[in-house]
Amino acid sequence: MTEVWPWLVVAGLGAFHGLNPAMGWLFAVALGMHRQSQTVVLQSLLPIAAGHALAVVIVALAFVYFGSVIDQKLVQRICGVVLVAWALYHALYGHRHRVRVGMQTGMWGLALWSFLMASAHGAGLMLIPALVPLCLAATPAKELTAGGSMLTALAAVGVHTAAMLAVTGTIAIIVYRWVGLAFLRRGWLNVDLLWTAALVVAGLFLII
Amino acid sequence: MAILQPDPSFYPSPRMAMKAPPETLSYVATFDPARKVPDQLAVVDVDPKSTTYSQIVGRVEMPNAGDELHHFGWNACSSCLCPNAPHPHTERRYLIVPGLRSSRMHIIDTKPDPKNPKIVRVIEPEEIAEKAGYTRPHTIHCGPEGIYVAALADPDGNKPGGIFLMDHENFDIRGQWEIDRGSQEFSYDFWWHLGHDTLVTSEWGTPDMFEEGLVPEILLGSKYGRKLHFWDLHERKHLQEIDFGEEHQLVFELRPAHDPRKAYGFVNCVISLKDLSASIWTWYKDGDKWAVKKVIEIPAEPADPDDLPPMLKGFSAVPPLVTDIDLSMDDKFLYVACFGTGDLHQYDVSDPFNPKLTGKVRIGGIVSKATHPKARNGALNGAPQMVEISRDGRRVYFTNSLYGAIDEQFYPEGIDGWMVKLDADPNGGISFDENFFIEWPGPHRPHQVRLEGGDCSSDSYCYP
Numbered sequence: 001m002t003e004v005w006p007w008l009v010v011a012g013l014g015a016f017h018g019l020n021p022a023m024g025w026l027f028a029v030a031l032g033m034h035r036q037s038q039t040v041v042l043q044s045l046l047p048i049a050a051g052h053a054l055a056v057v058i059v060a061l062a063f064v065y066f067g068s069v070i071d072q073k074l075v076q077r078i079c080g081v082v083l084v085a086w087a088l089y090h091a092l093y094g095h096r097h098r099v100r101v102g103m104q105t106g107m108w109g110l111a112l113w114s115f116l117m118a119s120a121h122g123a124g125l126m127l128i129p130a131l132v133p134l135c136l137a138a139t140p141a142k143e144l145t146a147g148g149s150m151l152t153a154l155a156a157v158g159v160h161t162a163a164m165l166a167v168t169g170t171i172a173i174i175v176y177r178w179v180g181l182a183f184l185r186r187g188w189l190n191v192d193l194l195w196t197a198a199l200v201v202a203g204l205f206l207i208i
Numbered sequence: 209m210a211i212l213q214p215d216p217s218f219y220p221s222p223r224m225a226m227k228a229p230p231e232t233l234s235y236v237a238t239f240d241p242a243r244k245v246p247d248q249l250a251v252v253d254v255d256p257k258s259t260t261y262s263q264i265v266g267r268v269e270m271p272n273a274g275d276e277l278h279h280f281g282w283n284a285c286s287s288c289l290c291p292n293a294p295h296p297h298t299e300r301r302y303l304i305v306p307g308l309r310s311s312r313m314h315i316i317d318t319k320p321d322p323k324n325p326k327i328v329r330v331i332e333p334e335e336i337a338e339k340a341g342y343t344r345p346h347t348i349h350c351g352p353e354g355i356y357v358a359a360l361a362d363p364d365g366n367k368p369g370g371i372f373l374m375d376h377e378n379f380d381i382r383g384q385w386e387i388d389r390g391s392q393e394f395s396y397d398f399w400w401h402l403g404h405d406t407l408v409t410s411e412w413g414t415p416d417m418f419e420e421g422l423v424p425e426i427l428l429g430s431k432y433g434r435k436l437h438f439w440d441l442h443e444r445k446h447l448q449e450i451d452f453g454e455e456h457q458l459v460f461e462l463r464p465a466h467d468p469r470k471a472y473g474f475v476n477c478v479i480s481l482k483d484l485s486a487s488i489w490t491w492y493k494d495g496d497k498w499a500v501k502k503v504i505e506i507p508a509e510p511a512d513p514d515d516l517p518p519m520l521k522g523f524s525a526v527p528p529l530v531t532d533i534d535l536s537m538d539d540k541f542l543y544v545a546c547f548g549t550g551d552l553h554q555y556d557v558s559d560p561f562n563p564k565l566t567g568k569v570r571i572g573g574i575v576s577k578a579t580h581p582k583a584r585n586g587a588l589n590g591a592p593q594m595v596e597i598s599r600d601g602r603r604v605y606f607t608n609s610l611y612g613a614i615d616e617q618f619y620p621e622g623i624d625g626w627m628v629k630l631d632a633d634p635n636g637g638i639s640f641d642e643n644f645f646i647e648w649p650g651p652h653r654p655h656q657v658r659l660e661g662g663d664c665s666s667d668s669y670c671y672p
Contacts, residue, residue, distance in 0.1 A: 027291035033672055034403055034469055095377055099293040099352045102405035102442045103468065103670060113292060181220040181671055184289060190212050190297045 003137070009130040010156045014163025016198070017052065017123055018171070020191050021184070023164070024048035024114055025172040031110075032176050034103060041176050045169050047107045051114025052123065053161040059124025060131055060153040067135075067144035075144075076206045079128050083203030086122040087196045094120070094192065122199050129205040131156055214296040217661040218286045221671040222466035222537045225286065228599045231659040232258070233265075233322055235280075235303060236627065238652035241612040243274035248652055249305055249316060251323050252627065254605070254644075254659070262629075262644040266323045268316055271330060275307025275314075276612060279656045281348030282666055283315075283355060283376045287402060290670035293352040298376060300662070302328070304355055306345035308611075309419065311336060311359075313345060315379050322660060329379055337363035339381040340372035344415055347397050350376065351668065352441070356385060358398045358409065365415045369395025386439075390446025394433040397461050400441050402670050403468030404493065407439040410459050410475060421613040424519065430454040430481060436462075436491060438498045450491070450500050455482050459489075463535040463542070463665070465560075469672045472560050474542055475500075476530045484508035484523060486530035488544060490560045504563050506530060509549055515575045517620045526574050529618070531610055532594050536601040537664050541566070541632070545592035547610055548618065550576045552592040552630070554638045566636030571628060572608055574618055580628060582645035590615070590623040596657040597632075597664040604630040604638065609653035625653040 017023050028048060032041035067075045097120060101113035118124070131153055136142045138152035175181065219225035232255035239247040251266030270277070283302040288295040303325065305314040311333035318325045337343055342359035349356045355374040362368060370392070371385035386392075394411035401408075411433020412418065417426055426432060434456050438448040452459055456477045464473030471493035478486055488504035508525040520526070529548035535541070535557070542563065544553040550573020555563035570578045572591040579586045590608030597604050607627045609615055615623045625648025629641045648654050658666060 021291070021296075022294045026294070030291045030671055095295050095298065096354065096375060096382070097293070100442055101292055102352075103292065103403045104405045105292075182224055184214065184220055184296070185216065185218065185224075186213050188214050188289075188296045192297065 003133065006130045006134045007156070007159060010127060010134070010160045011163040013127055013130070014160040015167045017118070018164040018167030020195070021188055023052065023117060023121070023168065025168040025175070027110070027113070028168075028172045029176045029181070030103065038173070038176060041172050042169070043107070044110055045165060045172060047111035048114040048168065049161055049165040051111040052118045052164055053157060055115045055118035056124040056127060056160060057154070057157045060127060060157050061150065063128055063131060064135055064144055064149045064153045068149065072144045076132060079125065080203045080206030083122065083125050083128070083199050083206065086125055087199035087203065090122060090199065091196045121195065126198055126202050127156070127160060129202045132206075211297050211299060214289065215284065215298065215300045217300045218289050218296065219667070220286070220289050220669065222669050223672075225599045225662065225667065225669070226537045226601065228661060230600065230603070231598055231661060231663075233660040234596075234605060235658045236607065237277035237280055237305065237655045238625070238648070239275070239277045239612060239655065240273065240651045241615065241622070241653060242651055243276075245651060246270040246273050247275045247277040247307070249277065249280075249303065249325065250654070251325065252646065254603075254629070256643070262646060264646065264649070266325070268325050268327060270307070270314060271327070272310065272312065274310060275312055276309035277305060277655065278308040278611070279347050280305040280658065281355075282350050282658070282662070283379070285350040285662055286667040286669050287351050290352055290402060295376070302379070303658070304348045304357070304374070304379075306348065306357065308344055308346055311343040311345060331379065331381065336372070336381055339383055341384050342370060342372050344369065346395070349399060349668070350666075351400065352402070354382065356398070358395050360395050360412060361415050367393040367414055369414070371395070371398060371409070385444055386446070387444040388446055390437075391449050392437045392446055394435070396433060399462045399464050399473075400668065401464050401468065401471055401473070402668050404471050405441045407441045408462050408464065408473065408491070409437045409439065410462055411435050412458065412460070418611070419613060421617050427457055428481065430457060432457045434459050436475065436500065448498055450498065452477060452489070452500070455480050456487070457481060460531065461533050463533055465539045466535070466537055466664070466669060467539055467672050468669055470539065474533060474535060474557065474560070476533045476544070478529055478531055479527055484525055484527035486528040486546065488530070488533065488542070488563070492560070501561060503561055504544070504555065506544070506546065506553070509575070511575045517574065517618055519617050520574070534595040534597050534664055536597050537599050538601060541601065541636070543595045543597060543604055545595050545606060547591045547593050549573050550578050550591040552595070552606065552638070554632065554636065556636055567632070567638035569630060569638055569640060580626075580640060580645045581642040583626070584647065585624070588624075588626060589619045589621065590626065594656045596659060598659060599662060599664065601634065602632055604632055605657045605659070607654035607657060609655055612653070615653070623653055624648070624650070627654050627657070
């Protein structure tokens with residue numbers, strides 16, 4: 001039996017990502033309002049979750065792959081440095097992304113948007129500190145292997161995405177049906193600061 | 209500086225923005241037509257409870273003379289709440305104030321004291337030309353990718369004019385906006401339908417066609433701008449042009465519906481070569497394409513040639529010269545400024561194809577020289593020009609100068625600046641606020657008005 005806490009971290013980060021209006025629920029609500037349909041809100045959640053999962057899985061699998069072919073400690077340190085650099089980039093230039101997807105987008109566009117948004121925010125990188133203990137525990141030799149660790153990494157991405165989808169979907173429906181958007185004026189707290197801090201903490205955790 | 213909650217002046221939807229508190233200050237771009245003393249951004253007190261109501265309470269002098277301040281805008285606005293490109297924690301704080309003639313950009317900080325704004329950065333024309341490939345910056349809009357600026361010319365003063373982007377936090381020039389400009393050459397105004405991923409641009413001409421005034425041969429030859437261009441806002445690609453035809457000249461101000469679900473807007477055509485009338489057109493989505501329809505025509509008024517400036521004597525008529533329009537936040541009322549006759553019209557455009565005239569005032573005008581209850585001088589010159597509407601739709605402000613070199617063509621004695629305010633009835637009808645008349649101190653003339661916290665031509669919205 002592996003420890004429970006890394007799974008909780010993976011799920012908790014999913015909830016944290018799902019909570020962020022910039023990660024998708026707000027877009028789903030907006031599209032539902034434009035097309036006056038709750039079905040559109042629900043349908044939009046799937047490509048948003050898929051795009052998010054893809055962004056995370058690419059990073060997770062790359063980490064496991066490189067960890068299995070070169071020294072795992074080295075890969076961990078490299079990831080740590082990348083995370084801190086990403087935090088810096090996010091803080092300095094996070095506001096100047098090219099906007100590629102607008103309100104007329106279809107499901108593919110929404111998935112692309114979610115993928116780009118999650119990638120740019122370093123959503124996958126943020127997961128690596130939790131992936132390390134999970135993937136190591138999954139193999140008898142306690143090292144990263146392409147086989148066993150990959151499956152565990154995929155399971156972790158699954159848990160992360162499910163948590164993200166559950167939170168994002170719940171908020172989207174509550175806001176669409178009952179709350180409305182007026183609360184955004186005061187209630188949209190600046191999670192960017194928290195986000196940047198989370199990236200830095202995750203990075204330092206890997207380096208040390 | 210990062211803030212914890214969204215800027216309180218950002219509203220998700222136009223419906224919510226209408227509930228914003230009334231503005232207490234306005235900012236007015238003013239210029240010296242002789243280009244001898246520096247232009248100024250003036251701060252006007254518009255709080256009826258204040259002891260300095262209807263007075264200029266602050267001024268920011270530009271560092272140079274001859275900029276010709278004209279239009280300007282905010283660094284950030286309600287579109288920062290858009291779901292696809294959120295920047296909710298950017299402050300609406302800086303005014304981006306270009307010199308239309310000098311091509312110089314001034315960044316003016318309205319905090320901490322909004323009555324005493326300060327210039328924090330000046331971007332010289334050479335830098336804009338080098339980084340963006342444009343000169344003669346005109347319209348400013350805050351939008352999904354930062355600050356968008358429509359400029360009328362390339363670095364040599366030729367075609368094509370176009371749009372460039374500026375960073376909304378550090379104001380660096382980020383470069384040309386268009387990726388594929390298609391058939392577009394002339395530039396003037398632009399805005400967008402955020403709900404339909406569409407940007408619209410209109411046309412004036414190149415600097416040689418207006419910097420010394422309107423050129424009669426170019427006008428009579430129908431060589432000024434007369435097209436609308438429709439673009440994919442995110443692909444930055446030209447999609448379609450609509451030519452208004454040889455009869456129509458100067459297709460200017462673009463006022464798309466604020467409700468992001470609505471795919472229509474209004475644009476003014478200053479003059480018809482057939483009968484000197486002015487017109488308002490509705491553009492709208494017709495299937496996959498955009499189309500236009502003339503919905504208002506304002507006729508010229510017969511006049512004694514002795515009362516007319518040289519350019520108009522031969523016509524024995526005053527053209528209405530509709531040079532600005534503005535649409536209320538609920539997309540219900542369209543305000544139409546007639547720089548020739550001195551009229552300001554209010555139309556109910558709830559049905560965008562069947563406007564109904566619901567109100568009218570007259571002040572100034574080439575022939576009428578109509579006065580205002582609070583004016584000392586009984587014969588006002590200039591006429592309604594740049595119009596701005598409060599977010600709640602109850603107050604309308606306007607000034608009386610069009611453009612330095614063109615003012616004198618219609619008002620040969622020169623224009624003595626003024627600014628007035630109308631009270632608007634939510635059910636239709638407009639009247640002068642008899643306590644609001646600013647006799648503008650010379651040599652400056654006032655042009656565009658912006659209201660504290662946003663107004664009906666500053667913000668765009670992603671939610672209905």
